[in-house]
Amino acid sequence: METNIFEPPFRNELLTKRKKLRRELLETNRNYIDKHIAILGGSTTHDIKDMLELFLLRQGIRPTFYESEYAQYWQDAMFPNPALDAFAPDIIFIHTTNRNIHRYPELSDTPDMVDKLLDDTFEHFSGMWERLRKKYNAVLIQNNFEYPYWRLQGNRDASDIHGRVNFITRLNLKFAEYARTHDNFYIHDINYLSSDYGLSQWGDPFYWHMYKCVPAQPAIPYFAFSLSNIIKSVYGKNKKAFALDLDNTLWGGIVGDDGAENLQVGQETPIGQAYSEFQSYLKEHKKLGIILNIVSKNEPENAMAGLRRPDMTLTPDDFIMIKANWEPKSQNLIDIAHTLSLTPDSFVFVDDNPAEREIVRRQIPDATVPEIEDKPEYYIKAIDRMGYFEVTTLSNDDASRTEMYRQNAARSRAESSFTDYKAYLQSLEMHAEIRSFVPMYLSRIAQLTNKSNQFNLTTRRYTQADIAAMANNKNYITLYGKLSDKFGDNGVVSIVIGQIQNDCIDIILWLMSCRVLKRDMEFAMMDELMRCAGERSVRTIRGYYYPTAKNAMVKDFYGLLGFTKESEDDAGNSVWSLSVTKDYKNKNEVIRIND
Amino acid sequence: MDRKEILKKITEIIRDVFDDDKIDISEETVAADVEGWDSLTHITLIGTIEDEFNIKFAMKDVVNMKNVGEMIDLIIKQTD
Numbered sequence: 001m002e003t004n005i006f007e008p009p010f011r012n013e014l015l016t017k018r019k020k021l022r023r024e025l026l027e028t029n030r031n032y033i034d035k036h037i038a039i040l041g042g043s044t045t046h047d048i049k050d051m052l053e054l055f056l057l058r059q060g061i062r063p064t065f066y067e068s069e070y071a072q073y074w075q076d077a078m079f080p081n082p083a084l085d086a087f088a089p090d091i092i093f094i095h096t097t098n099r100n101i102h103r104y105p106e107l108s109d110t111p112d113m114v115d116k117l118l119d120d121t122f123e124h125f126s127g128m129w130e131r132l133r134k135k136y137n138a139v140l141i142q143n144n145f146e147y148p149y150w151r152l153q154g155n156r157d158a159s160d161i162h163g164r165v166n167f168i169t170r171l172n173l174k175f176a177e178y179a180r181t182h183d184n185f186y187i188h189d190i191n192y193l194s195s196d197y198g199l200s201q202w203g204d205p206f207y208w209h210m211y212k213c214v215p216a217q218p219a220i221p222y223f224a225f226s227l228s229n230i231i232k233s234v235y236g237k238n239k240k241a242f243a244l245d246l247d248n249t250l251w252g253g254i255v256g257d258d259g260a261e262n263l264q265v266g267q268e269t270p271i272g273q274a275y276s277e278f279q280s281y282l283k284e285h286k287k288l289g290i291i292l293n294i295v296s297k298n299e300p301e302n303a304m305a306g307l308r309r310p311d312m313t314l315t316p317d318d319f320i321m322i323k324a325n326w327e328p329k330s331q332n333l334i335d336i337a338h339t340l341s342l343t344p345d346s347f348v349f350v351d352d353n354p355a356e357r358e359i360v361r362r363q364i365p366d367a368t369v370p371e372i373e374d375k376p377e378y379y380i381k382a383i384d385r386m387g388y389f390e391v392t393t394l395s396n397d398d399a400s401r402t403e404m405y406r407q408n409a410a411r412s413r414a415e416s417s418f419t420d421y422k423a424y425l426q427s428l429e430m431h432a433e434i435r436s437f438v439p440m441y442l443s444r445i446a447q448l449t450n451k452s453n454q455f456n457l458t459t460r461r462y463t464q465a466d467i468a469a470m471a472n473n474k475n476y477i478t479l480y481g482k483l484s485d486k487f488g489d490n491g492v493v494s495i496v497i498g499q500i501q502n503d504c505i506d507i508i509l510w511l512m513s514c515r516v517l518k519r520d521m522e523f524a525m526m527d528e529l530m531r532c533a534g535e536r537s538v539r540t541i542r543g544y545y546y547p548t549a550k551n552a553m554v555k556d557f558y559g560l561l562g563f564t565k566e567s568e569d570d571a572g573n574s575v576w577s578l579s580v581t582k583d584y585k586n587k588n589e590v591i592r593i594n595d
Numbered sequence: 596m597d598r599k600e601i602l603k604k605i606t607e608i609i610r611d612v613f614d615d616d617k618i619d620i621s622e623e624t625v626a627a628d629v630e631g632w633d634s635l636t637h638i639t640l641i642g643t644i645e646d647e648f649n650i651k652f653a654m655k656d657v658v659n660m661k662n663v664g665e666m667i668d669l670i671i672k673q674t675d
Binding site: 012015019023044046047206207209211213 | 608611612613614634635637638639642643646647652654657658
């Protein structure tokens, strides 16, 4: 079967047919988000730009580019640049490589001189980052450095302070430290990428001398794919969950035929070890907040017998939902998505059987189905190289996500034992904290604006820098809502941002995580918004609904809250208003607020 | 593969890269004859031709290449 042209391993056609591919992607007319991306290059960036555009379009991001003149990255950043100002970049990507390091230590240099050169080289870059950060409200992405193409001292280049390998290693650590201590700054790790690709091919001097192109052109699809993963992650396009097959995917053998005791897993055989290593790889994802589920054609008791083997790395507790039945896997996947309030496109479906993969692809066109072959020793790489879960920020919420989904499942069970829904809500003993944005939650708030699709009235995406700017501007009312109950803490789940103009407040963003649907949290947010509006002497609240492919559930949300519809255009965009009055009666009766 | 077949293959590649099925290529064609054939598209053409014929051009070959005919000479030299 022919592999997807947009997924590794890449074929040359991606480069040759780029124009046609671009046209076809743009013709699909999906709901793209538009982003301005400035590429400041230390070498030729034309192909990088073209390839990046294809990968971003695939992710639903439609970029407009600013490209610096050849090798003008530093000048473009450091000197007044009206063209870049007018462009107003959302992302600034600095494409430098070891070809842009102009001085390396001399063998005769003293250690102090080498340290000084290291600091100077670092400051050449960090000074530029500082200036860009001050001037533009943009996310910065910077390549680190690949190892040099040759080594004067051979192996000693790695340990001797005068060696280029040693120098680049130290420089990369300084870049990494900057990334750790600065928000909205990400390292594009070409040091790893180039080793994975093959440093000799990556650094092929033919492409440098002929075209001033680094990496070599055949590596550029890999380069741009890796870069696009950072960008799609920043804009909340990461996957959220695994849906995993069992037989010959998590273990070797068919549990229904072979019996749990005869499965290949554990440390006794090479094949068993490969499956165990794959299980460990999947289990590690829980720490990133990725949730694991099973979709298997099996009798439930057989599936459980396999999972309960004592030498199994993954245990039943690691999964949120285990679907072992004979229904079509696509249907099981849709059911899981529905129960967890996720969309099917947030799942990565892993199955060794090409027929099952094909059915899921066909039934759920948005589903992500990696082309794993039937070799368990390569499962990890087949998934890992895709960058489905590329981490740009890791909030405390991520680490405890599995626990939250488990609590949700417990709530569903509790719900079914009540006949009166309000009595059920009261039994949850909910508490909410609803306040203006505070620094502690900015990363979570930015993450929510980029991830929430369903309960989201305007679907505006913001970076953490945007969020911080609004939090500090008195012309905005900002509210975050954090909800907990007797089963546990849901964390920050709702965001409202209002922009005050004269005596009117425009609600530019109202969103809520689907994990707290039907808990009356939206009413609690409304009550608090009304209170804040009263304090600021606002007379009218104006709400907006902009339809997308995913947010139909909130089409009449403002009507439900008692707003009057003022207008609606042909595209379904509607404007609503509500007067701020003293006799507003609180709508929430089941959540205790800020106590 | 004879010269005619190689020319046909090169024509296909050029049509793909410029996304234009009407481009005609002969052995006498030079870069200036094709609109948009600049140093940037040249990289892609060279890389694709290397990939297609499973050959590797030396820098000195590419630098001295005058027209499509000379490119075919080089391909024949490496594939024979």
